[in-house]
Amino acid sequence: MINIKQAKTEITALLAHPLNLFEGVEGINARDVHRLLKVGRDYSTWIKARIKQAGFIENQDFVIVENLSSPVLLSKSDEELSSPVLASAKNKRSSMARPQKLIDYIITLDTAKHLCLMEKNEIGRAIRQHFIEAEKQLKQVVPKVYRNTLAKTQARLEAIDHNREMTDAIQAYYQRQGKALKPHHFSINHELVDSLVLGENVRQWKAKHGILGRVRDSFNVNQMTLLKLLLKTNASLINLDMPYQERKAQLQKLSQRYLSEQLAA
Structure with a gap:
């Protein structure tokens, strides 16, 4: 046991x-x-x-x-x-x-x-809960930091789940198509959603800011929320067998609408 x-x-x-x-x-x-x-x-x-x-x-x-x-x-x-x-x-x-x-x-x-x-x-x-509980302890010391950190952790956990949905959808898509699955089939989708969150090409953004690791670790709560939305939507569109360029156009519209709503709020 x-x-x-x-x-x-x-x-x-x-x-x-x-x-x-x-x-x-x-x-x-x-x-x-x-x-x-x-x-x-x-x-x-x-x-x-x-x-x-x-x-x-x-x-x-x-x-x-x-x-x-x-x-x-x-x-x-x-x-x-x-x-x-x-x-x-x-x-x-x-x-x-x-x-x-x-x-x-x-x-x-x-x-x-x-x-x-x-x-x-x-x-x-249990580990998920451990990270959440560890951040809840900040409430007694710095409530504002606690709220921001906890919200980001919860958004990150949800993004992990939606990321898995997207990668599972990619794998199932290529199986249905009878095509060989290659590593770049995953990477281009990751780069697409990350670039839409940032508003520019993720590779150029990382070079500009000297980021070597995972760009998602630097996302704020609003960016993580947009990331979740894009991952979930992309997975749904892949499951509908929508080609990459069509999905990209739909995700661009969704991203622009979300960002416009955030500016207006």
């Missing part, structure tokens, strides 16, 4: 004490997050799916290393060679297959928190 209280305590301790793992950057091994969350799926399947769903960016939100005793950055081809299926296929004519490499994803603190919030099991729900 899972001890929810103990698991929550271990996860919060993990987040509070990151390790200095690569190039002076503090990070957490995603294997530890997977283990403490008691995820049912195997680690490799889980972390790759979550990266796609959340739109995490390599070398910003995570890095891939061969092992933790001597971290060595791997290329995409190195990662593919680590797959036991591919390794077997490539070496089936050999008397001895190459030793399988151990792949680790080292993630930033924000990415680790995001992964905890994405998980829908009992421990994931």
Whole structure:
């Protein structure tokens, strides 16, 4: 039986004490997050799916290393060679297959928190509540900060749920179309909604403001509210098999209307 209280305590301790793992950057091994969350799926399947769903960016939100005793950055081809299926296929004519490499994803603190919030099991729900309760404690000290922080956290949690709806819709769309699903099918949709929230191309905005990590971490409450609306609407339009350019036009109209209403308020 899972001890929810103990698991929550271990996860919060993990987040509070990151390790200095690569190039002076503090990070957490995603294997530890997977283990403490008691995820049912195997680690490799889980972390790759979550990266796609959340739109995490390599070398910003995570890095891939061969092992933790001597971290060595791997290329995409190195990662593919680590797959036991591919390794077997490539070496089936050999008397001895190459030793399988151990792949680790080292993630930033924000990415680790995001992964905890994405998980829908009992421990994931407990972590969600932990973050909300931690921010409620601010009420006794700085009520204004409390209200703003709690509202942003709640909006972020809802945005995570809608982001999953959108990525699930993308996956189902390409299955219906009988087409191969590629990583850029997710990234272009993430960039579309983020750009509409910002009012300009998200890549240009990040370069202008020197942002290297996830741009959504810098969104205020109103921007998070717009993000939720765009994610939810985009998922619905994808489920209707609406082509990308048509969806983009509809989302632009929705974004402009929302922003106009905010200015008039």
